[in-house]
Amino acid sequence: MPKNMTMKRFSFIYISLCLVLVLLVGLPTQAQTKRYDEYDPIADFYNSFWSKPLERLAMGKLNRLLVPKLKPKAKILDLMCGTGHIAAALHAQGYQMTGLDGSAKMLEFAKQNVPSMELWLKDARTFETRQKFDAVICMSDGLNHIMQLKGLTQAFTQVYKALKKGGRFVFDMNWEQRYIKGWNIRGARFEFKNSEGIFTSSYNRNTRQGTLKFWLYSPMDGSKKTWKRTQWELTQHCYTPAQIKQALEKAGFKKITVYEAAQDLDDQRNAGRAYYVCQK
Ligand SMILES: C[S@@+](CC[C@H](N)C(=O)[O-])C[C@H]1O[C@@H](n2cnc3c(N)ncnc32)[C@H](O)[C@@H]1O
Numbered sequence: 001m002p003k004n005m006t007m008k009r010f011s012f013i014y015i016s017l018c019l020v021l022v023l024l025v026g027l028p029t030q031a032q033t034k035r036y037d038e039y040d041p042i043a044d045f046y047n048s049f050w051s052k053p054l055e056r057l058a059m060g061k062l063n064r065l066l067v068p069k070l071k072p073k074a075k076i077l078d079l080m081c082g083t084g085h086i087a088a089a090l091h092a093q094g095y096q097m098t099g100l101d102g103s104a105k106m107l108e109f110a111k112q113n114v115p116s117m118e119l120w121l122k123d124a125r126t127f128e129t130r131q132k133f134d135a136v137i138c139m140s141d142g143l144n145h146i147m148q149l150k151g152l153t154q155a156f157t158q159v160y161k162a163l164k165k166g167g168r169f170v171f172d173m174n175w176e177q178r179y180i181k182g183w184n185i186r187g188a189r190f191e192f193k194n195s196e197g198i199f200t201s202s203y204n205r206n207t208r209q210g211t212l213k214f215w216l217y218s219p220m221d222g223s224k225k226t227w228k229r230t231q232w233e234l235t236q237h238c239y240t241p242a243q244i245k246q247a248l249e250k251a252g253f254k255k256i257t258v259y260e261a262a263q264d265l266d267d268q269r270n271a272g273r274a275y276y277v278c279q280k
Pocket of ligand 1: 036037038039041051054058080081083084086100101103106122124125141144148162
């Protein structure tokens, strides 16, 4: 066979093998790690309605579980920082804050709320950094938005790597009791700017999936005769306490303390919300 024919055949086989490899390995990995940006459409709503009460709830727990252990000016990463309200409260206490979120729109509000904070538009499952933090926090059931255990373990692993030795990771996650008792809103009405909206929440015990749905009706003109309807959906996964513990241990955490809001923190309204304090 002429030499250039052998070369052509070799190149063809080589390129085909590469393509097969890309299809088998590359594409699924990319699809799994697409940056989470599902809060973009509700960032304005979240900033107006939910940020403040969630900040109060989170700061009550952080001031009890984390702040007493921190040195002044400690470096803290707020993972899934959203609109940055919690970071702003910690910044006001003198801590050096960095915020990470997958939603560019949530980060636009975070920029307004804490102008001096370094912000990273990244996914919690895949972020990498050479910086080391004294603490990482992830509040208001952010981690329940990760729909697969593999992704949750990846996020815990990245957090473990980002911590200094002895550093603490504090987060909360919803356990099943919380979804069963609280995620059954049939239709709550709300007004937002010049629009009106409804939201529902539900929980499926078989799939262990929680779903929030929003419908927003905005007038197309001053007469309010024609309305534009926009709709969004957010989902969460309910992990068992054993799954969460296993994922933390797989990531490297050995010292793990869990506080269930009602039983351990005297917070009946948040029964089923569990606060984790892990140390590297
Ligand atoms: C319920 S909000 C909590 C925001 C903030 N921690 C708070 O307490 O107000 C959840 C946030 O997690 C972010 N998020 C969810 N999954 C993410 C992921 N895989 N990577 C980065 N951000 C994510 C969302 O964009 C959203 O801002």
